Amino acid sequence: MALSSDSQQDENTAHSTPSVKIPRLFHFDLPELEQTGNTLPEQREVSAPHRILDIASGNGEWVIRVAQASPQTQMAGIDTDIELIEQARAQAEAKGVGNASFIIMDPFQPLKFAEGTFDLVNARFLVGQLPVSTWPQVITEFVRVTRPGGFVRLLEGELPITNSPALAKLDGMLSDALYQTKRSFSPYGRLLSITPALKHLLQDAGCQNVQQRVAVTNFSADQSAHARLSQDMATTYRLVQPFLIEAGVTTQEEVEQVYQQMLSELQAEDFLAVAFWLTVWGNKP
Amino acid sequence: MMDNTSSQDENYYILGDSNAEMVHLIITDRHFNRSMGGLLPEQPNPVISSIHDVLDVGCGPGGWTLELAQAYPHMQVTGFDLSAGMIDYARVQAHASLLDNAHFFVANAMKPFDFPNDSFDLVNVRHLEGVLPVAAWSEMLKEMFRVTRQGGIIRLTDCEWGVTNSFANEKLLELAIHAMQATGMSHSPDGRNYNITHLLSRFLRDVGCVNIQERPSILDYSAGEQEYQGGSRILTLGYELMEPFLLGTQVSARPELDQLRRQQSLELLEDSFRGIIYTLTAWGTKPSVRS
Numbered sequence: 001m002a003l004s005s006d007s008q009q010d011e012n013t014a015h016s017t018p019s020v021k022i023p024r025l026f027h028f029d030l031p032e033l034e035q036t037g038n039t040l041p042e043q044r045e046v047s048a049p050h051r052i053l054d055i056a057s058g059n060g061e062w063v064i065r066v067a068q069a070s071p072q073t074q075m076a077g078i079d080t081d082i083e084l085i086e087q088a089r090a091q092a093e094a095k096g097v098g099n100a101s102f103i104i105m106d107p108f109q110p111l112k113f114a115e116g117t118f119d120l121v122n123a124r125f126l127v128g129q130l131p132v133s134t135w136p137q138v139i140t141e142f143v144r145v146t147r148p149g150g151f152v153r154l155l156e157g158e159l160p161i162t163n164s165p166a167l168a169k170l171d172g173m174l175s176d177a178l179y180q181t182k183r184s185f186s187p188y189g190r191l192l193s194i195t196p197a198l199k200h201l202l203q204d205a206g207c208q209n210v211q212q213r214v215a216v217t218n219f220s221a222d223q224s225a226h227a228r229l230s231q232d233m234a235t236t237y238r239l240v241q242p243f244l245i246e247a248g249v250t251t252q253e254e255v256e257q258v259y260q261q262m263l264s265e266l267q268a269e270d271f272l273a274v275a276f277w278l279t280v281w282g283n284k285p
Numbered sequence: 286m287m288d289n290t291s292s293q294d295e296n297y298y299i300l301g302d303s304n305a306e307m308v309h310l311i312i313t314d315r316h317f318n319r320s321m322g323g324l325l326p327e328q329p330n331p332v333i334s335s336i337h338d339v340l341d342v343g344c345g346p347g348g349w350t351l352e353l354a355q356a357y358p359h360m361q362v363t364g365f366d367l368s369a370g371m372i373d374y375a376r377v378q379a380h381a382s383l384l385d386n387a388h389f390f391v392a393n394a395m396k397p398f399d400f401p402n403d404s405f406d407l408v409n410v411r412h413l414e415g416v417l418p419v420a421a422w423s424e425m426l427k428e429m430f431r432v433t434r435q436g437g438i439i440r441l442t443d444c445e446w447g448v449t450n451s452f453a454n455e456k457l458l459e460l461a462i463h464a465m466q467a468t469g470m471s472h473s474p475d476g477r478n479y480n481i482t483h484l485l486s487r488f489l490r491d492v493g494c495v496n497i498q499e500r501p502s503i504l505d506y507s508a509g510e511q512e513y514q515g516g517s518r519i520l521t522l523g524y525e526l527m528e529p530f531l532l533g534t535q536v537s538a539r540p541e542l543d544q545l546r547r548q549q550s551l552e553l554l555e556d557s558f559r560g561i562i563y564t565l566t567a568w569g570t571k572p573s574v575r576s
Contacts, residue, residue: 158448158563159477159478160483161445161478161480161481161482161483162474162480162483163472163474163480163483163484164474165474165475168473168474168475168477168478169474169475171475171477172475172477175477185450185559186450186455187450187451187452187455188452188455188456190455190458190459190477191448191455191477191478192448193448193449193450193455193559195448195561196448196449196450196505196507196559196560196561197450197559199505199507200507200559212503212505214501214502214503214563215501216482216499216500216501216563216565218483218486218499220483220486220487222487222490272483272484272487273483274482274483274499274565276445276482276501276503276563276565278503
């Protein structure tokens with residue numbers, strides 16, 4: 001909100017362009033996808049799209065799963081990270097997936113695709129990877145490369161609700177650091193506040209019939225999603241440590257200590273965590 | 286006025302037991318019931334048909350209880366609450382709506398329930414976040430389990446307190462969470478979230494339920510949404526009522542609170558206001574002895 005928060009944020013922008021690349025923070029959708037094999041669970045009446053673009057496709061996990069589930073669909077993933085692109089290509093080849101291609105391209109700059117190229121542009125858990133101020137133009141670009149009648153689909157989550165003090169502490173550091181670097185939708189960093197923003201981002205970019213679906217992923221110790229998501233949390237908080245330090249919200253010493261504590265709390269028998277996330281989608285008219 | 290040692294009975298309603306509080310709960314009920322997509326949206330019709338006796342624990346002014354009795358005449362629905370004012374209101378409503386299958390009485394959810402074992406097909410409790418002390422949950426769950434019939438359902442619904450882009454609203458939320466922590470009402474390890482939804486399934490598991498499932502819902506009360514007016518009203522009225530609690534726990538002082546509440550009411554009016562409340566319903570079955 002362009003309210004009182006802006007002036008407060010401006011005073012504190014020493015590190016607004018982090019030198020450390022921020023990875024995809026969450027993969028809250030993958031346990032459900034792995035369990036059900038349903039790649040677009042919210043799309044009840046849409047036949048499988050022919051051409052799908054996945055934004056910041058990373059190691060290609062989502063792209064490859066969808067490619068396997070719908071062999072008629074041509075999948076494209078774009079990412080700036082050459083290593084990840086090569087990893088994704090190798091995975092696709094190893095799994096014999098012929099309908100997925102991975103392209104080195106910055107997903108947050110004007111896209112090197114013609115207008116209306118894709119039936120679906122899919123963007124999962126981008127929060128943190130780009131400044132709040134650039135979201136509108138980035139989404140507008142997603143809409144441009146979508147064909148009329150096609151749709152743009154965004155997945156984003158808030159930080160998990162947990163009983164692990166160390167995970168909660170790291171979540172808090174991340175929230176603060178994203179706020180300091182203008183990557184948080186929160187007015188001062190209490191939470192990420194990305195999820196309430198999505199619907200209007202799509203509407204403002206010209207999408208129609210914007211709808212949202214809420215999901216919860218319980219990755220407590222006794223849940224089937226625990227193995228997968230506790231591993232994801234461990235990876236995320238290993239990769240973002242340099243960013244947290246650079247943003248000035250913690251020190252190397254502190255973050256290492258809290259990280260070790262988190263690893264052990266994630267494995268505790270009484271570890272509890274749920275994550276709420278939204279899928280928001282809209283049609284290009 | 287409020288400290289950690291004060292009697293929990295006296296402070297059962299942190300907002301005070303008043304008419305304004307009742308209005309607040311009535312509006313809240315209506316909006317949550319709608320945003321959740323119905324009264325028992327997760328239960329398939331054959332299950333609903335097999336439910337005859339329902340207990341609603343801490344029913345407040347009876348919003349959900351009354352709607353359930355009205356929607357399903359085959360059910361006998363009983364609600365209880367600590368507040369005599371709330372129960373009076375619920376009884377008057379039941380009478381006015383000619384509902385003879387809705388019953389209300391005054392009782393404390395933190396005391397043993399005055400029912401024999403195996404009395405109900407569904408035992409429901411909603412929105413005890415900020416009402417029930419952390420320490421009281423497991424005893425309450427045991428009582429809920431005891432009065433549920435074998436094969437019956439125990440159902441818990443609670444919410445995190447919302448995610449908004451309003452500076453003042455976020456600050457007020459955080460103050461409320463800190464006050465809850467100070468009075469033993471919040472499970473939050475760090476004071477950023479209220480922290481209840483991660484516990485619901487575990488409560489059910491620990492008490493002995495099987496086949497535990499979860500269903501999330503959202504109340505989107507961003508500017509321009511259908512629930513905007515109601516959601517804004519819940520927030521402004523909620524913090525007005527909570528003021529004595531926030532002052533009493535000394536998490537804030539009057540000048541700061543007054544300023545934040547003024548700013549909140551302005552920010553809620555902005556076209557750019559965005560707000561979502563995440564709610565989780567978890568339910569499980571009481572196993573039959575043979576299984």
